[in-house]
Amino acid sequence: MDATDWDTRYRLAREAQAGQAGRLWSAVPAQIVQDTVSPFTPGRALDLATGDGRNAIWLAGHGWTVTAVDFSVEAIGEAVKHAAAAGVAVDWQVGDATTWDPAGETFDLVTVMYLHLPESALRVVLARAAAWLSPGGHLVVLGHDRANLETGAPGPTNRDILYTPVLLRSSVDPANLGASRVVRCETIRRDLATDPEAPGDGGATFALDTLLVVEA
Ligand SMILES: C[S@@+](CC[C@H](N)C(=O)[O-])C[C@H]1O[C@@H](n2cnc3c(N)ncnc32)[C@H](O)[C@@H]1O
Structure with a gap:
């Protein structure tokens, strides 16, 4: 989906929810994101593909x-x-995650949540994001795991844009990581009753996500 497709999706959701408190995604980050980030000392953070901002907020x-x-x-x-x-307050910027540039800034945390792109583009985004970490900073990536196709859980059904631990780990090329290291890369289970990506999803009781955490 390009920016116009996403604009249409957000606009239709907004119009459909007119007068209600509903949103396209949940109002808070996935529990695993909260649990992963909470121990970190707050500093400068970048949320790439922020959507309607639940992680950034x-x-x-x-x-x-x-x-x-x-x-x-x-x-x-x-x-x-x-x-x-x-x-x-958040510094909101309209930009393409494959080309946006922080103009020399570095970050103590970069989050990339449910950004599903063709593999070549995802590799570009994650390699660039890892390069923007301050010493001791973290890159946290979460998205729908390819194994999710078997769970019946909501999410993309195009296997070519779904994550696997092998894909995410290899996207942060060790040759470009310098002193950084992968501290977590695994498939995790998300309880849809307590931790939905989007409100109103029905059917499946759990979803599988891929989590990558890199420490600089
Ligand atoms: C499934 S939503 C996830 C939003 C948010 N990260 C969250 O977890 O709630 C995917 C978002 O990625 C954005 N997106 C997709 N491709 C992008 C790109 N190349 N550059 C910037 N944003 C992109 C879409 O506009 C959409 O808001």
Whole structure:
């Protein structure tokens, strides 16, 4: 899906939910993201493909200074509204995750949540993101695992854009990692009753995600 497709999806969701509190995704990050990030000392964070901002807003509410990027103008528009309602400030930027550049800035945390791209593009995004980490910083990546195709859980059904631990681990090329190291790379189980990606999903009781954590 290109930016226009995503704009349409966010706009239709907004119009369908007019007058209601509903949103396209959950209002808070996946529990595994909260659990992974909570022990880190807040500093400068970047949320790539932020969508309507649930990760960025949660981070800002937990003391992080956050820049958040998405190529959908509609998504960023929603994020701005949600941040205002939450009373937090985020540097929202419209940009393509494959080409956006932080202009020399580095980050204590880079998050990439449920960004599903063709493999070559994903490799570019993750390799660049890993290079922007400050010493001691972390890259946290989470997305739908390819094994999720067997669970009946919601999410993309094109296996070519789904994650596997092998794909994520190899996307952060050891040759480019310098002193960084992969500290976690695995398939994890997400309970859809308590930890949905999107409100209103029915059917399956759990989903499988791939988690990658890199420490600089
Ligand atoms: C499934 S949503 C996830 C949003 C958010 N990360 C979350 O977890 O709630 C995927 C998001 O990626 C964005 N996206 C897809 N391709 C992108 C790209 N090349 N550059 C920037 N954003 C992109 C879409 O606009 C959409 O908001």
